[in-house]
Amino acid sequence: MKPVKIGLLGLGTVGGGTVNVLRRNASEISRRAGREIQIYRAAARGKCTCDTSGIPLTEDAFEVVNDPDVDIVVELIGGEEPAKQLILTALANGKHVVTANKALIAKHGNEIFAKASEKGLMVAFEAAVAGGIPIIKALREGLTGNKIEWVAGIINGTCNFILTEMRDKGRDFADVLTEAQAKGYAEANPTFDVEGIDAAHKLTILASIAFGIPLQFDKVYIEGISGVTRMDVSYAEALGYRIKLLGLARRTEQGVELRVHPTLIPERRLIANVDGVMNAVLVKGDAVGPTLYYGAGAGAEPTASAVVADIVDVVRTLTSDPENRVPHLAFQPQSMSDIPILPMDAVKTAYYLRLSGEDKPGVLADVTRILANQHISIEAILQKEPHTGETHLPIIMLTQKTLEHELNAAIAQIEALPSINKPVKLIRLETLG
Ligand code: HSE
16 A cells, blocks of 8 residues: 655654654554555754654745645644644645644634535644643543543643642742753743643643533633742642642533633642643543543653654544544534533632731631631631741631632632731632542
């Protein structure tokens, strides 16, 4: 049988890793795919991160997507444009697509998949979420008998690395970020990592596949880790919790919660012990119960592992009837649900609160009265002894589950107390039980 011809767009970290994996494991991969996979040509600007000998190169990616001999376009450029135009052109030219582009799928996936379905083509995107962890495959196929109740993921390696180093070594935020950039984990624009945008792209994709809803990136609540202090990390630890940047998608009777934010997780949970650059996704299905997927969420070869798996998947289905393929978003396009995404005000969760209260009698009584009036129960309180000369001291409270709008009302009243001299610090808490 003739080899399948790949047109590779981008030879950066992931592109270079993909060339290396395809070459090193060529024999193993073709035994699985049933055909040889040939890197027919590639488009790259700047320095390539791999040995490109024998691969015809161009700087013009449109040459590759318009080449009639290319069977599968593998887009590893990233970003929205020109990646979107390149993929739409490849589809218009009848080529299947493999991409690692989470921003593109999260924001334009509905349009891209509609175009692909119209043309009977595949767009595979395993590498877009959690790097080398086959979470798309697991959710879309392995768990297909389940009603998925929720998905919770540590899906940004850079943030996890930063939070782990802050906790373990007391390192500085900026210093750890520089290391993550040097290692190739961080996004081209690292605010995408630390402000939670990258995790929100990935969560958008996971939620869509888990619940059969359209991709709705603009409805995700996003809060990054730049406001997390070493003080909060150590108070959380004293109370038996770890702080992680968590992406959470939960189905409730009122709608779907879709949120990315720093989160306290009980340290006894396996996912709370996922450290460094590693990713993990916890999925709760009604039949299977909780399942946990762990592995490298970034880096050249871990991400290439997912890209190559997608290439093999596409090769295997080249001759199959498009109607009988696994749907892009797990559910048949005509059976997508329009269940609403809940605003944060309507989300119910538990909270960590850090108050700065005057060191005098009655302050705690005032605060607890306000919480009680808003029907908020307290789970735990931690108060540190004042250092000499300090007039205010931190009071840490964990609440039981409450509606966020009730908590916000309580916080407004607490901040108005004369004995409270700083804004209340709020971090959400999930038991993931
Ligand atoms: N910047 C991402 C991360 C890379 O840190 O997880 C993988 O998507």
